Amino acid sequence: MESKKDFKKGVQVEENLGDLSLINRSKLHVTGVLEVISFTEDEIDLITKGGNLTIEGKNLKMNKLDVVNGEVNITGTLNSFVYSENRKVKKKDSILSRLFR
Template sequence: MVETKEQVHRLVMEQRKMLSLGGVQDVKSFDENEVLLVTVCGILTIRGKELHVGRLELEKGEADITGGIDSLVYTEHRPLQKKGSALARLFR
């Protein structure tokens, strides 16, 4: 993906049927009930029914999703940590 100076995360939803996004870096997975996107603000999970990724332009960081959108959930996006002992992982 071509990096711009600074990507801005943008999310516009119309009537819970059309979602337009900016700041999209990657698509982790998608099916008709769930779409997982990596955005500049974390991982975004979109759940619903009959979801369809209509437009995806990762070079621009943009995506359009249509369908019956039920929920949008963000989770923090962290780089993978090195594996260590179970005790060491508890205190990170």
């Protein structure tokens, strides 16, 4: 967790980068979501305050997406979730743009 110093009070305050709450390996609540990159029934890719988050499983569904508060609820059989460093996902170039480089 990153921390910031509150200079007015002289107190160390930790920045909330987001939370994961897993219930019975079938319901996942994620906070701190900035953007949904992609989703299928087997994989969901998110950009969160804490880094890129890849969720893998079976029959995955996003039941709630609250972009204002940065919250996502996911149901299905959850097998794994992995954080990686923040990086922009490069959009695939079209065939024409690759031909004319």
